[in-house]
Amino acid sequence: KELEVGIDKIGLYVPKYYIDMKELATYRGVDPNKWTIGIGQEQMAVPTLASDVVALAANAANQIITEEDKGLIDQVIVGTESGVDHSKSIATFVHGLLEINPFAKAFEIKQACYGATAALQLACDYVRLRPERKVLVIATDISRYGLDTSGEPTQGAGAIAMLVSANPKILTIRQESFMHTNHQFDFWRPNDSEYAMVDGHFSTKLYQDEFVKVLEHVEAMNPSLLERIEAMTFHLPFTKMGLKALNAYEEAKGSHPIIDKWRSHYDASRVLNRRVGNIYTGSLFLSLISLLAKDDTLSAGETIGLFSYGSGAVSELLIGQLQPDYRQYVNSEEIEQHLDRRDALTVEQYETIFLEKQLVNDGQSAPLTADEVGFYFAGITDYKRQYHYQA
Ligand code: CAA
Numbered sequence: 001k002e003l004e005v006g007i008d009k010i011g012l013y014v015p016k017y018y019i020d021m022k023e024l025a026t027y028r029g030v031d032p033n034k035w036t037i038g039i040g041q042e043q044m045a046v047p048t049l050a051s052d053v054v055a056l057a058a059n060a061a062n063q064i065i066t067e068e069d070k071g072l073i074d075q076v077i078v079g080t081e082s083g084v085d086h087s088k089s090i091a092t093f094v095h096g097l098l099e100i101n102p103f104a105k106a107f108e109i110k111q112a113c114y115g116a117t118a119a120l121q122l123a124c125d126y127v128r129l130r131p132e133r134k135v136l137v138i139a140t141d142i143s144r145y146g147l148d149t150s151g152e153p154t155q156g157a158g159a160i161a162m163l164v165s166a167n168p169k170i171l172t173i174r175q176e177s178f179m180h181t182n183h184q185f186d187f188w189r190p191n192d193s194e195y196a197m198v199d200g201h202f203s204t205k206l207y208q209d210e211f212v213k214v215l216e217h218v219e220a221m222n223p224s225l226l227e228r229i230e231a232m233t234f235h236l237p238f239t240k241m242g243l244k245a246l247n248a249y250e251e252a253k254g255s256h257p258i259i260d261k262w263r264s265h266y267d268a269s270r271v272l273n274r275r276v277g278n279i280y281t282g283s284l285f286l287s288l289i290s291l292l293a294k295d296d297t298l299s300a301g302e303t304i305g306l307f308s309y310g311s312g313a314v315s316e317l318l319i320g321q322l323q324p325d326y327r328q329y330v331n332s333e334e335i336e337q338h339l340d341r342r343d344a345l346t347v348e349q350y351e352t353i354f355l356e357k358q359l360v361n362d363g364q365s366a367p368l369t370a371d372e373v374g375f376y377f378a379g380i381t382d383y384k385r386q387y388h389y390q391a
Contacts, residue, residue: 002174002175003128003131003166004166004167004168004172005124005127005128005131005164005165005166005167005168005172005173006124006164006165006168006170006171006172006173006320006321006323007120007162007163007164007168007170007171007173007320008134008163008164008165008168008169008170009064009065009161009162009163009169009170009329010064010160010161010162010163010170010285010288010289010329010330011060011061011063011064011160011161011162012060012063012158012159012160012272012282012286012289012335012338013056013057013059013060013063013158013159013160013161013338014045014056014157014158014276014279014338014339014342015045015046015047015048015051015056015157015158015342015371016048016051016341016342016343016371016372017045017046017047017048017342017343017344017345017349017350017353017371018043018044018045018046018275018276018342018343018344018345019043019044019046019344019345019347019350020042020043020344021035021036021041021042021043021044021153022035022036022042023346023347024044024152024153024347024350025153027347028148028152035153038240039153039154039238039239039240040238040239040240040241040243040270040274041153041154041238041239041274041277042274042275043274043275043276043277044153044155044156044276044277045156045157045158045276045277045279045342046157046345046350046353046354047142047157047353048353048356048368048371049356049358049368049377050368050369050370050371050376050377050378051157051371051376051377052084052142052377053080053082053083053084053090053140053141053142053159054084054090054093054094054097054140054375054377054385054387055374055375055376055377055387056140056142056157056158056159057078057080057090057093057094057138057140057159057161058093058094058097058098058374058375058387059159059374059375060138060140060158060159060160060161061094061098061136061138061159061161062098062374062375063161064161064162064163065098065100065136065161065163069134069136069163070098070099070100070101071101072101072132072133072134073100073101073104073133073134073135073136073163074103074104074105074126074130074133074134074135075104075105075106075107075122075123075126075135075136076091076092076094076095076100076104076105076106076107076135076136076138077091077106077107077108077109077119077122077123077135077136077137077138078090078091078094078106078107078108078109078119078137078138078139078140079108079109079110079114079115079116079117079118079119079120079137079138079139079140079281080108080109080110080115080116080139080140080141080280080281081110081111081112081113081115081141081189081280081281081310082140082141082142082143082280083108083110084385085385086191089106089107089108090108090138090140091106091107091108091138092106092107093385093387094106094136094138097375097387097389100136109122111310111312111314112187112188112280112310112311112312112313112314113141113235113237113280113281113283113284113308113309113310113311114235114281114308114309114310114314114315114316115139115281115310116137116138116139116160116281116282116284116285117281117284117306117308117310117316117318118316119137119138119139120137120162120164120173120318121173121177121316121318122135123135123137123162123164124164124173124175125175126164127164127165127166128175131166132166134163134164134165135163135164136161136162136163136164137161137162137163137164138159138160138161138162139159139160139279139280139281139282139285140158140159140160140279140281140282141157141158141159141279141280141281141282142157143155143156143157143196143277143278143279143280144194144195144196144354145195145196145198146195147351147354147355149195150200151196151198151200153238154237154238154277154278155277155278156276156277156278156279157277157279158276158279158282158286159279159282160279160282160285160286160289162285168323169323169325169326169328169329170292170322170323170326170329170330171288171292171304171320171321171322171323171326172320172321172323173318173319173320174318174319174320174321176222176319177316177317177318177319178214178217178218178221178316178317179214179314179315179316179317180210180213180214180217180314180315180316181313181314181315182206182210182313183312183313184206184311184312184313185197185199185312186198186199186202186203186206186207186311186312186313187199187203187311187312188311188312203311204241204244206311206313207235207237207241207244207245207309207313208244208245208247208248209248210309210313210315211234211245211248211249211307211309211315212245212248212249212252213315214307214315214316214317215249215317216252218317225319226258227258228303229258229262229303229304229305229319230261230265230298230302230303230304231261231262231265231269231291231295231298231302231304231305232246232262232265232266232304232305232307233269233284233287233288233291233304233305233306233307234269234284234287234307234309235283235284235287235307235308235309235310236270236273236278236283236284236286236287237278237280237283238277238278239270239273239274242266242269242270242287242307243263243266245307246259246262246263246266262305264297265291265295265297265298268290268291268294268295269287269288269290269291269294269295270287270290271290271293271294272286272287272289272290272293272294272335272339273286273287273290275339276339281310284306284307284308288304288306288320289330289335291304292322292326292327292330293330293331293332293335294332298322299322300322300323300324300325300326301321301322301324302321302322303319303320303321303322304319304320304321304322305317305318305319305320306318306319306320341372358379358380360380363380363381363382363383363384364379364380364381364382365379365380366379367379370388370390372390373390373391374389374390375387375388375389375390376388376389376390
């Protein structure tokens with residue numbers, strides 16, 4: 001029997017502020033229904049300079065790991081496409097801030113929104129070899145297309161932390177997975193550009209094509225597997241995207257009861273994403289948390305599909321199995337409280353925060369203040385990013 005490894009703990013951290021999509025749409029002269037229904041977003045997380053990707057990652061991880069875990073963690077792996085340095089990984093910052101056992105390694109993985117999926121797979125493979133040890137995986141990103149651009153309603157910010165162990169309490173991840181790579185320019189972020197480059201309609205088309213290709217590959221490799229998947233979760237750049245993928249698969253295959261079953265679970269899997277926006281590497285796992293917290297019809301033992309898509313483009317379908325007491329470890333009320341603690345911004349406040357440029361002169365920046373309790377980015381001294389903890 002395959003040793004069971006997977007997600008033992010999972011935590012979410014989003015910034016203190018958000019903007020209401022109806023308010024922003026009205027201000028932009030767009031019919032709000034286009035964004036709430038056509039794209040499927042209600043609120044969008046807005047990060048200040050102090051809640052950068054390192055702070056988001058450290059705060060997400062801090063919520064789930066104990067002192068005992070810190071001694072058992074052999075690796076800290078961060079999946080991100082919003083790195084703060086070409087060389088130094090976000091994982092080393094987090095390792096230091098959380099005071100994780102020094103005899104561990106820490107590094108970053110990049111491939112657009114797919115990076116954290118590679119990190120999770122790597123973590124699971126490691127724990128299969130060393131079942132007594134643990135790996136901390138974090139997805140952290142800030143998505144920026146620019147004010148008044150077509151990508152604007154699909155921005156967001158946040159981090160997801162996962163502790164990978166043997167005999168996990170939430171979801172086992174199978175060794176068998178299904179992947180596909182296709183070198184394309186649908187969405188990319190040149191090093192010297194503040195904003196993402198995107199060929200929007202091509203990107204949504206490519207996503208759908210890749211989903212169909214991966215599922216056709218599953219059909220060829222393990223014919224009965226798809227019908228055993230009770231619910232399918234997706235990378236959700238915006239929450240209409242998974243539905244578009246399901247429609248594309250139906251168009252390619254014809255109607256099938258399994259597609260209707262996946263549709264029946266879909267709304268639960270996007271509740272949280274509707275309130276946060278696109279968090280790139282974390283979006284798939286935000287959707288997983290959403291499904292586990294909000295879908296009362298699921299039962300332990302059932303199989304969950306996780307479709308990861310990273311522009312450029314790499315896709316992979318992971319297969320998970322719900323563990324007996326998973327509900328106890330994904331606390332719906334705590335998640336709601338975390339989102340409800342946020343303050344709404346006016347459009348004017350959102351634009352001011354969005355355009356705030358760090359005052360970086362010769363590697364120095366003005367000191368920053370914390371938005372709330374937790375880790376925050378405090379500014380740059382001698383080209384070195386400084387992080388503090390607000391008690
Ligand atoms: N009421 C209801 N629905 C309406 C509406 C109204 N008044 N007006 C328009 N709509 C619908 C449209 O019919 C459309 O729905 P369908 O796609 O189902 O037909 C939807 O609203 C969006 O309309 P448009 O396509 O006209 O929107 P747009 O041209 O402004 O751009 C976008 C949408 C391409 C997603 C753009 O926001 C974008 O480029 N976003 C960034 C790229 C992105 O997220 N791509 C996703 C795939 S790539 C990926 O997954 C990686 C990643 O994370 C970036």
